[in-house]
Amino acid sequence: MALTAFAINCTLTPSPDESSCERLIAETLAELERHGVTGEQVRAVDYNIKPGVTSDEGEGDDWPQLRQKILDADIFILGSPVWLGHHSSLCQRVLERLDAFLGETDDQGRLVSYGTVAGVVVVGNEDGAHHIIAELFQGLNDVGFTIPANASTYWVGEAMQSTDFKDLDQTPEMIQTATAGLARNCVHLAKLLKQTPYPNQES
Template identity: 65%
Template sequence: MSLTTLAINCTLKPSPNDSSCGLLLSRTMELFNQAGAPGEIIRAVDYTIKPGVTADEGEDDDWPALRDKVLEADILLLGTPIWLGHPSSECQRVLERLDAMLSDKDEGGRMLTFGRVAAVAVVGNEDGAHHVAAELFQALNDVGYTIPASATAYWVGEAMQAVDFKDLPKTPDKTQGAMEVLVNNCVHLAKLLKQGQYPEVK
């Protein structure tokens, strides 16, 4: 069974700047490739994602093309750094544009995201990974995604220090283990949902 994964890096740094969030996503995507669910990573800040909550906000809006990529993927991996204890502004913008999924339905009355799986990756050098993941999971579930067990991979460094994930010589064992569980559970659940879609909405 073929599966595809789309990772969205919500760093505030445009390409080609180094991104700790991008590094965590790339290492997680390597595991998705090995698990038979390959895909790509896009950096949200490199695109013009206009403010709004519709599928298309008009001229120069890059979201419609990105939305197509989102809907083509069986698994969505949303990555964000922690800023001021919250997801980045780019991540919030992506969530706001995903909000349009609430009104898009298939022939069975289901949201177009039903049957698709979402996971989260978080980096920062302050506490708050669980809080950020909770915010993202609630939003992703609201717009129709299914959340697997243990679908968060994160790394946070010591508070009030300048060490970032990209500064580490290797991925810490606990983070590596979380990435592996995330990938395995996402692929497992995505296969099950592909074999048996949710019931039609009456």
């Protein structure tokens, strides 16, 4: 069964500069590829995502094209750096635009995001990963995404230091294990939902 994944990296660093979040998302997509999933990663900062809570905020808004990529994918990966213990402002902007899904349904009366599995990637050199994952999981679930078991991977560096994930010579074994689990469980659930979609909400 062919599956696809789409990842939004909410780093504040524009392309082509290095991004720690990009590296861990890339490793996540590589694990998904081991299960036959074709993936793509983009940086939110490279697009004009206008403020708002609709699916199209008018002229110059790049969100509609990103929204379509999310809906076309079987697996959606949302990645954020840690800033002052919280997810980035760009990640919050993405969540606000996803809020529009609450008012959009398919021909079966289901939210348009039903059937799409979501996972979370967090990277930083300060505390906050568990807090961010909890907030992103709740937000994604609220707007209709399905969250598998252990659908997150994260790295945070030692306190009070400046080493970034992108600077590591090798990804720690525990992070590799978490990333592999995220990919494995996302693929498993995406296949199940593709075979047996959520029921008609009007029945």
